[in-house]
Amino acid sequence: QQLLQIICDAATVHGRSSGASVAEVGVDTGTFVAVKWPEEGLVGLTFPLAGSVTARVAKELRTVAITSVRETSPFFSELLPQLGVGPILVLPLLAQSRLMGVLSVFRRIGEAPFDQ
Numbered sequence: 001q002q003l004l005q006i007i008c009d010a011a012t013v014h015g016r017s018s019g020a021s022v023a024e025v026g027v028d029t030g031t032f033v034a035v036k037w038p039e040e041g042l043v044g045l046t047f048p049l050a051g052s053v054t055a056r057v058a059k060e061l062r063t064v065a066i067t068s069v070r071e072t073s074p075f076f077s078e079l080l081p082q083l084g085v086g087p088i089l090v091l092p093l094l095a096q097s098r099l100m101g102v103l104s105v106f107r108r109i110g111e112a113p114f115d116q
Contacts, residue, residue, distance in 0.1 A: 004034035007093070007103065012036050015089065015105040015114070022093065022101045025049065025058045030102070038083035038106060047075050053090050054102045061099065063091045067113040081109070089114040 008020040019037025023030040030049050032042045049055040052073040053064050066072060066088040069080045080088075086109040093101045105114070 001033060004101070005036070008034045008036040011103060011105045017089075017105045018108045018111070019106045021104050021106075023047075023054055023104070024101050025054065025099065030054050033101065038080075038085055048073065052076060053088075054104070057090045057092050057102050058099055061092045061094065063089065065089050065114045084108050086111050087113040 004022045008022060011017070011020040019035070021032050021036070021042065022034040024033050026049075028049055029046045030052070031046045032044065035042045047054075049058075050073065052075070053066060053071065057064055068087075069077045069085065072080065072088075085106045087107045089105040091103045091105070092099055093103050107114070
């Protein structure tokens with residue numbers, strides 16, 4: 001978990017962002033395992049994968065840039081604005097061609113979107 005927290009910290013700096021999270025992906029749910037803003041209290045929170053960008057990234061193993069929370073699942077479109085999250089870059093974390101998790105890098109509402 002400490003390594004995943006370091007990844008969140010580095011992604012925040014190198015992505016010129018406000019924060020980042022790593023989620024482990026199961027069959028039907030994801031779980032936040034590391035978070036640096038918007039809310040460290042999200043660690044351990046389980047969320048539905050159905051319709052989420054997290055599920056898409058885990059399946060396709062490619063990066064997706066989100067400019068609006070309207071592009072996310074109902075769960076995240078309700079949660080993220082409450083936390084002040086705007087544009088998001090969602091990336092697969094791979095090691096030896098195996099998915100280790102999904103990294104999301106966040107900017108605040110009103111900040112510039114990410115370039116892929």
